Amino acid sequence: MLTFNKEEVMDICDGKKRRQVSGGVRGCRRSVAVKMKREAGKVLRSLTVEDNNRTEPMEEVEEEDDDDDDDCFSISFLRNDRLEPAVAVSPRYSLLREVGRGSYGVVYEAVxxxxxxxxxxxxxxxxxxxxxxxALAEFWALTSLENRHQNVVQLEECxxxxxGLAQKMSHGNKRSKQYLRLVETSLKGERILGHPEEPCYLWFVMExxxxxxxxxxxxxxxPDPQTNRSFMRQLTSAVAFLHKNNIVHRDLKPDNILISQKSGSPVLKVADFGLSKVCAGLNSKNSEERPAAGAGGRGSNQNNIININKFWLSSACGSDFYxxxxxxxxHYTAKADIFALGIIIWAMIERITFIDAESKRELLGTYIRQGTEIVPVGExxxxxxxxxxxxxxxxxxxxSEGLKKLLQDMLAVNPQDRPDAFQLEVRMGQVTCAA
Structure with a gap:
């Protein structure tokens, strides 16, 4: 296991942030072009909620934070005795406790x-x-899925x-001025002038x-070989499902893979789609994505896989180790998800870990040792x-030799040498059954 010395210093090298560690202890380069911290979304559990496309009053909740304007969600763990509803509308959820916090969001366990x-x-x-x-990237990705998959987190409503007003979000709702303003803000990359800057929130209700x-x-x-084999099959099934639905996750890592145990056996759920990209309808005129030459796979059931691997993405984003x-x-395609999955599975099987200098958490992840540093495999x-x-x-x-060969193919330098998601799902089934 890798550890960091407390006497670490920061410097800038070739435009990348590098952590150096004294005393001969291995350091960790955390250089990523676009890396945004997002809260660890502890998401999972199906729920039937009423369809509400109209704007309705929200119950105001008195919180300890002055900037919170909340909501139709009653925060029951904060001063319940002081809750005085401003209107007769009852909130549909009670927030029990905070389970995660990031640079731009908070996650609660609720009922x-x-x-x-x-x-x-x-x-x-x-x-x-x-x-x-x-926020919109996560919303668009999850709402674009017409079917559910047991290994992909389910969005119940947004x-x-x-x-002090709430409106259920629906994709492409041109009647919602607030939704259109959010889209305009995202597209223009700046605040929309002329609109008051009152607090605006998106609430995602998920499993x-x-x-x-x-x-x-x-x-x-x-270590449990049977659990490892099950997890490998579940992960490849989830990624195949996403790619067949034209979604590139772009931030696959152990932090974004959650565990449900409601069925008695652990079920993986791929979550956190804030950096995801929905590739449906993309064309060569798009400024970020354009068709990739020679992309595609073989097989009678791969029409969507072929489509998603035809598009180049240009926003360098994700978490550096993966x-x-x-x-x-x-300059990449959906095959980048296959590489990330290879890193995750390799680390999971051999329990290769490092200590993250920022969070001080032990994390699964493979790397290359270079002197006193560890370097992400991709870099x-x-x-x-x-x-x-x-x-x-x-x-x-x-x-096994079969898994070794599969991991080598998943981590190939040339994306065209990697299996696509559909091929990977088939090969992983063969490898795990033979083990």
């Missing part, structure tokens, strides 16, 4: 008042264009709150995940495309 079901409620403050862009994230689940238990080499250059491959990855990393690893 639906009608059904008693536990849900996760994520509140995102839309006070800046970059925050609006992340509520837009402003001036609640009581099992924590993949880091917590794996590292708090003894970013593919081409993402560092800002190292970009610098040295001929570098050979040593898979497995540990001498006593029980990794």
């Amino acid at each position: 639906a008042r009608k059904t008693g079901a536990r849900v996760a409620v994520k509140r995102l403050q839309c006070d800046a264009p970059e925050n609006v862009e992340l 509520v837009l709150q402003k001036k 609640f995940c009581e099992g924590g994230d993949l880091n917590q689940y794996i590292l708090s238990r003894r 970013m593919a080499p081409e993402v560092w250059e800002g 190292a491959l970009l610098e040295n495309p001929k570098m050979v990855l040593h898979i497995p990393q540990k001498a006593r690893s029980s990794m």
Whole structure:
């Protein structure tokens, strides 16, 4: 396990932030072109809610924070005795406790008042264009899914709150002035002039995940080959589902993979779509995405896979330890998700971890050692495309030859040498069944 010395200093090298550690302890480069901290969304649990496309009054809740304007969500763990509803409308959810907080949002465990079901409620403050862009990206990705998948977090509803009023968000709702203003803010990259800057929030109601994230689940238990095989199948199934629905996640990492244990067996849920990209309807005239030459896969069931792998993305974003080499250059396709998944599975199987200098958490992630530093695999491959990855990393690893070969293919420098999501799902099924 990697640790950091407390006497770390920061410097800028080639435009990238680098952490250097004294005393011979390995350091960790955390250089990412676009990296935004987002709260760990503890999301999971299905819930039926009433369809409400009209604007309705919201119950005002008195909080300890003066800037909170809340909402139709009753915060029951903060001064319940002081709650005095301003209107007769009852909130549909009671917020029980805070379970995550990031630079632009807070996540609560909540309960639906009608059904008693536990849900996760994520509140995102839309006070800046970059925050609006992340919120809308998550909203568009989750609402674009016509079908559910057991390994992808389910969005139950999204509520837009402003001036003490709430309106259920619906994709492309041209009748909602607030929705259109959010879209305009995101597209223009600046605040819309002429509109009052009162607090505006998006509330995401999602399934609640009581099992924590993949880091917590794996590292708090003894190694279990059967669980590993199950998780590998679930992860590849989730990514195949997303790619078939024209969604590139762009931030796959253990923090964004949550665990539900309601069925008795752990079920993975891919979550946090703030950096995701919906590629449906993209064309070569788009300024960020354009068709990739020679992209596509083989097979009779891959029409959507072929489409999504035809589009180049240019926004270099994600978390550095899981970013593919081409993402560092800002020129990549959906195959970048396959690379990230390879890093996650490799780290999970061999329990390769590091201590994050910012959060002080032990995280799953593979890396390359370079002197006193550790370097993300994708960055190292970009610098040295001929570098050979040593898979497995540990001498006593029980990794099968089939899985070893599959991981090598997933982590290929050239994206065209990687399997697409559909091929990966088939091969992973074969590898795990043979183990």
